Amino acid sequence: MNRYFYTAILRMASPVLLWWLQRRARKAGGVWDIRGPERYGRYTERPQASPQDEDDGYAESVFDFARPVWVHAVSLGETRAAQPLVQALLDQGLPVLLTHFTETGRSIGGKLFAPAINTGRLCQAWMPYDFPEAVQGFLDYWKPRCCILIEREIWPNMVAQAKKQNIPVIVASARFSPASLRRGQLLGSVLRKALTSIDLILTQTHIDAARxxxxxxxxxxxxxxxxxDLRISPEQSHMGQVARRHIGRPVIVIASTREGEDELFTRAIAQIKKTYQSEQAPRNDAQRQDPSEAGQNPMPLFVLVPRHPQRFDQVAGYLADDGLSVCRRSAYPTDKQLRTTDVLLGDSVGEMFFFYGLADVAIVAGSFAELGGQNHIEASALGLPVIVGPHTRNFQQSVEDALAEGAARRAHTPSEAVDLALRILENPELRLGMSRAAKEWLSLHEGATDRIMTALQPYLK
Structure with missing residues (x-):
């Protein structure tokens, strides 16, 4: 398939694709601007070139937002991964245009780079759809000096139009699994031509380069x-650590659960609750005492953090259906409530380091269904013992390395993962050993941002 036929098929399929995107946006919530002019490369105002609010106490002088470095981070995960690179570009005095495709990516980007946005040093925009005229309108308006794509978000017309306007295209922290390349081969020569015309692809591993x-x-x-190269939020992690000391009970975080996993984890937690209740059961009803009256729940506090905000209410329903008492992070529960509840539902966005600061052990989900896994590195950065599931292709090399270094363990089911987390809690020597291994392992792999910045210098002029 050449690019002409690719574009023709994209145009014909666009009504269905837009319907699907609108449906996805309704479920996710937030403002996606699916049919907005930015998505089609149409702009009516000049690029923001000055602080949005001069009364905020930021830069007093106008920042010249011209020829920005365009960084595309499609969604939440890529935006968080791009944070050290974007900050390094800003520290070099360069204006940055940060684009996203999803609302969660744009929202977290607005939080991570609020000072730079307020001083006019960074602008956010929606990624245009991959129609030639939309991409051309986008490039004509912003006039970026180069384009940096995070991980693997590659669109044939976007690459072709950038090359037509002599805009260098670089892929940073690129990863290409066999499955992603097989899916790409469905497009035939159009994707292969796009990949071969990219100026530089900076891969995560030698395996990616070989593929x-x-x-x-x-x-x-x-x-x-x-x-x-994480930028840990010290405020969030400190808040979590303080909260853990106040509630005085062990904490197991189950992070980034995806569809098909939540129900299995809630059942596993409910089974643990039954086990604790049977072990704590008094010999007669007269001796029975509610945990809230006793002042402390005997089992660990489980923190369940769904990956996608649109599923917060659904997961809360699963927990209630399984007879578990629940507090929601969005309700800011008291220490007393956290001492007695079974589960804290992490129904907030951008607070993962708070939840990890609260934790003694982390189960990183997205890997207990065939979804490829979620980022386990953040938990290791705080020295947490990490448990992952069997499906970790998105982080294949880093998971294998973490397992080999003793920083992580693998479980095959949610129930097995919860049981393993409890065993780690009961074995202080094992828990501390995994914590030390996590920090040592992470220190071996830092420095990707510096290497990327070195490679980018010829394209930043």
């Missing part, structure tokens, strides 16, 4: 994974 070489991509360089 690209198989389809004729030669301009690659191995730099490592941006997700190792």
């Amino acid at each position: 690209l070489a198989e389809i004729g991509v030669k301009r690659t360089r191995v730099v490592g994974n941006l997700k190792f």
